[in-house]
Amino acid sequence: MKLRAPTFLSKLIWFSLLLGTFPVIVLGAYSYYTASGTLQTKVYESNQQRLLQTESQIEQLLRLVDYSAIQYMNQPLVIASLRGSLTSDASGVDTVQDLLNSMSKLQSSQLVAMSTELVSLTGKWSVSDVGLSALSASDVKGYDKWVNDPRTSFWSAAPSAMQLVKKIPSYSAHPTGLLVMSIPLYEINKLIGSETKLGSVLVMDEAQYVFAGNEGAALGKRFDELPFGGKQTIAAEDHGFYKANAGKERVGVSYRVSPYNGWAYLSVVSIDELNRESQNIGWFTLFLCLGILAVALIISYLGSKKMYRPIRSLYDVMRNAPEAADAAETGNEFEFMNERFRGLLQSENRLLQEMQGHSRQMKEYFVFKLFQSDMAKSEIQDRLAMFGHPLGWSHMCVMAIQIDTFAGTRFEEQDRDLLMFALNNIVSELVAEECRLLPVVMGDSQVTLLGRSESDAQLFKSYLDTLAQDIMGMVNRYLELKISIGFSRVFDDIKIIREAYREALTALKYRMKLGEESILHIDEVQPEQSVPHHYPDALEQQLLDALKLADREQAERLLPQLIAAIAADERTHEAYFMSFVRLLLQMLQAAKDAGVNPNRLYAAEQDLFIQLFDLKTVGQVELFFQQTVMSPLLEHLEQRRVKQYQSISSEIIRMIETGFDTDLTLEVCARRMNYSPNYLTKVFRKETGVNFSDYLSEYRMKMAKKWLVETNMKISEIAEKLKYNTPANFIRYFRKLEGCTPGQYRENYFNK
Template sequence: MKKYASTFLSKLIWFSLLLGTFPVIVLGAYSYYTASHTLQAKVYESNLQLLQQTESQIEQLLRLVDYSAIQYMNQPLVISTLRENLQSDASGVDKVRDLLNAMSKLQSSQLVAMSTQLVSLTGNWSVSETGLSALSANDVKDYGKWVEDPRTSFWSSAPSGMQLVKKIPTFSAHPTGLLVMTIPLYEINKLIGSETKLGHVLIMDESKYVFAGNDDTSLGKRYDELPFRGQLANGSEEQGFYSAHLDNERVGVSYRLSSYNSWVYLSVVSIDELNKETQDIGWVTLLICVGILLIALFISYLGSKKMYRPIRRLYDVMRDASGVVGGAETANEFEFMNDRFHGLLQREGRLLQEMKGQSLQMKEYFVFKLFQSDMSRAEISDKLAMFVHPLDWSDMCVMAIQIDTLKGTRFEEQDRDLLMFALNNIVSELVAAECRLLPVVMGDSQVTLLGRAVSGEQPFKTYLDLLAQDIMSMINRYLELKISIGFSRVFTDLKSIREAYMEALTALKYRMKLGEESILFIEEVQPEHSVPQHYPDALEQQFLDALKLADRDQTAQLLSQLITAIAADERTYEAYFMSFVRLLLQILQTIKDTGVNPDTLYTSESDLFNQLFSLNTAGQVELFFEKTVILPLVQHLEQRRDKQYQSISSEIIRMIETEFDTDLTLEVCARRMNYSPNYLTKVFRKETGINFSDYLSEQRMRMAKKWLIETDMKIGEIAKKLKYNTPANFIRYFRKLEGCTPGQYRENYLNK
């Protein structure tokens, strides 16, 4: 019977064995893994660099074509001609010729072969290098697919090449025309190159279609059809690496996702060829581990037998006392005793804890479903009864809470989830259980369904207002956060919960007008009917003029007035953002008008719009324009202006020092430099601290003293050479500055 009770002995032997061999196995495995991983990392790094270089070259070409397309499509000739029927008008010949001339200039500015086509959707004609042609029914159908695309500008792959499609006008819901620019595929392949030493390079478009690369076997296929296909990264990851099998060979695939046009760049290399040197390490490690295993097995068996004897004697006593016979003796000795004393209690506690956790999860799931899906009244009533929620509410309302901003607080953006959890707990404590359902966090909002049995909408709204003030006060006291609270309309039908949830979120969007720490009832903030929107055009023009002059004070003052004027208008929150988008577009256009490339001031223009759409209040919008958009431009213009001032002053000083003995005047300098005399006066005084005539007089006086000392020129000759009317005028001016006549000055120097 003892032969069955040796489970712990076997474990003891195995433990001793593993204690001796496990470190060696781990070290060997780690060495092999490190060598292989390092090699793959180097391959991954080199291929990513290759992909990045290829991506940079290709996207530089695409951006150049895109920029040229924008210049062409914004020409007044193109915009005005698109609405005309060139086929029915005899004057259309001249306009077609003008369009082709502008198109030829556009193509001559590119570094690659490229074709251009201008399509009129209203006139049903197109102009390309071949001339004017009418659109067929199939052409209209094909172009209609591009018109229905929500994007205003995009790249599309075609068998003949890559096509840039731009709608004209850009942001119109019903464009009047299209500009299509085509780059042949051989131009793309030239940038990729034919070098395959480090592997093949492929390019896929948005639909995962391989249209370019130096591997002819993969061209024209979709990514799902490739033998080395794998799992690409999500949209939030720009690059990655994975391994796959190709014809019984392991390959490594590096890829990059372009942020410009969502193309995917792939590089495929063989990993098996690179890993052959690491296989020797694996075999040596295996042999060493086997040898140590045999030695440790012999030592472990002898030592474990000796340590097991007292445990065996204790187990025999416990087994005989419990009267267990048969198969139960095969259990581990310690497990046998532990099961008898603690098994039942542990299972009971585990069961209670699981039931409690599942009940809370079911409640949360029900509340989420209540806000987001259309449930039947019967299902809602059944669930409320099951979770012991109140059923006698006469008035209900959805409350949504959002954090206004984390700037200026002790918290960072990564703390937002924890803060939302804290907000949810505070709401749970402040609102009585009989007046709410379970509070939940949905996205960046804390949402609660509130209700009361007391009838009357106005008393209920009074209760909601007081509750919101209490919640704001509590959160400000403990978390020092600014929040806003939105309320839906009061309703009585349980089927209206989903609609009320959307109303509460909509109410929060009107912080753009009312600012931070607002309590927003949807029926109070949302306009009941559309009203004409008044945009302050004159104030905007004053602001843009001040911006061009880099006048900081005037720009800041007019910006504040402009934001205030927009926010004070009675409009929907969508109209607010449209006005701010218009302002941002006007500023970007002003930047370009001043000769500044926006890419030198900002990371990207799209990033500016993303930041704008994430703002909640007019104050945040004003701070965004002032610090993020305007300040870099003003600093750039000031630096450019200072350099221009220095250059102008240096040129004037050079003229004075080389032409002081001529009839040099400020007007002469202004004509030579193509500036007005008043402008040169202001610039010269700002840079030197004195005016032009004083500086010229000082230079002439310096030369007069030099000639008196170093030459024997007569006083009259010096006066004439320095353009004084008479020697007397020169002597009088010299005595005024030096306290003596020119002759005395020369005599005093010679006497020294």
């Protein structure tokens, strides 16, 4: 069955077209937006330069006028005129004429039209271009806004001019005169210019009124009344830029704030106009992209057809194969060929996996049998040759690895099988195949037969130590577990591998002495059987005595010493466990001697022995005896002792309360209760916090105060009843405690 259409060809054409058009579209869009953005940036920079130029020209004019005003106001003629009054005589006329001549010289030195006015606030006259004028009271009051201004020199906006106002004297709180120099606004507008192609330029004073510019509609208005200034604020910054809506048009506003007089210079440019300028770039980019797309389409079609021919030929061959006659129709040619190849690969993989699985199982079975049963040497050699294992090892050793503990790790006992599998994989990766047989997991141990063709057994042993360190480091890094590694004796005859396996496991049992994370060689850790060992009987007896007395501090101090003394002795691992079994039996007997039934403290005594034999290190043994065996016993004895102490103390207090008026002593109480006085002293002080004699004295004093206020007994009678030798002794002791005599105490009570 043939495909209805060469679907892969169409996909190839579309992919080639997309591959050619997508970069063009991205490049065109990027070019358009980059060009538009660059144009706006250039316009903004041009406006900033324009504003800077305008600001420089205007401020140059203002500074020139300011400098001329300072020269004029500091002339002796001006200062002398303001101090006196101008009269209508000949000298007054001459003075006015001199002032006018100075003004005319001042104006002729400027490049712009300018008017000057000198005002005397004390003499109430003014001299200007029109001559001398007398000032009325209302005229003088009109100058108050300038006089009251805290500045000594400033520019003030007028409807048709900008006025420079200077106070005379400059730094006086009450100036005697003013110098006002006015520049017509048209002179400032000439500096701005009427060109609006790059946007309008406006100038605002400190109060944000527009007083100059080339846009007539904005003159005389506040900034917030303008279409583009409603919600914006020109801060006292150097310069800035923002976008706003001016009716239906979007504009960009560039501004600069002058540090000289606080005036703001604004340039308003239509963003929509700039965008219209950018449309030409957009149209050019669009036509260029369309041309490139047309070329890409032609090349994609022709190139795809040429590349498709060998694919179609291969598809026809596979489709016409006999085994593909009943194959279902697929989406395109490659999907059909993919299904055919996948089927072939899956069949091949199944065959390989079955072969590898059977091979690995056979290898594992052989290794298990090698470690656990006797095999003929010829059979071993045949199997090794069949599995491709090396036969020329001169030195061999069995390595066994066990997990020390799960305490303090993120794993639990149910994770052991998975962790042993991971441990087996680590060994497989770290040990080269030519130096080992297949690593296997046997029970709770990972076991590997290692071998090398070393000329010296010591070199082989060094290799074993290095390998053990590497395995420990890898396990600690990835699994965060503590492991110990045991090695058998080095041998050269593979026939004795079963005995070597037992030696490796035996070496691991000597962790009881060396602790966790140990590397144990059987020939180094196993002592001679004839070496005698000693049991620390004295330390054991001291520990048992501390347990019977419920002395927790003493018991917790002696237990580590006893276990360390047992572990320090050179002995076989069987001897270690026999010593610890003896210690466990003695501690259980001590509990029985103290009147405690072990079955009330522990679930079953035989479970304690099972737990003991599962321990691997001295640290685990010490923790077992401390937490599992000793701690429950001490808690039980301490609770029983607390109850006993409370009962004894309660009985002593009862004796005091009933026999305080007798010759009661601690010895009398001890005889009645059948305890030693020293024991009662210790118990009573621990429960009440005071001595027996102090408690008895306090109680007698309590009864004395009660008799003083509730009875008419004489003081001598009270002293005798409370067993004081003399009334004076009673009075002296009472005054020491209460600060007054018994008689004064009774008198004070009834006088309240």
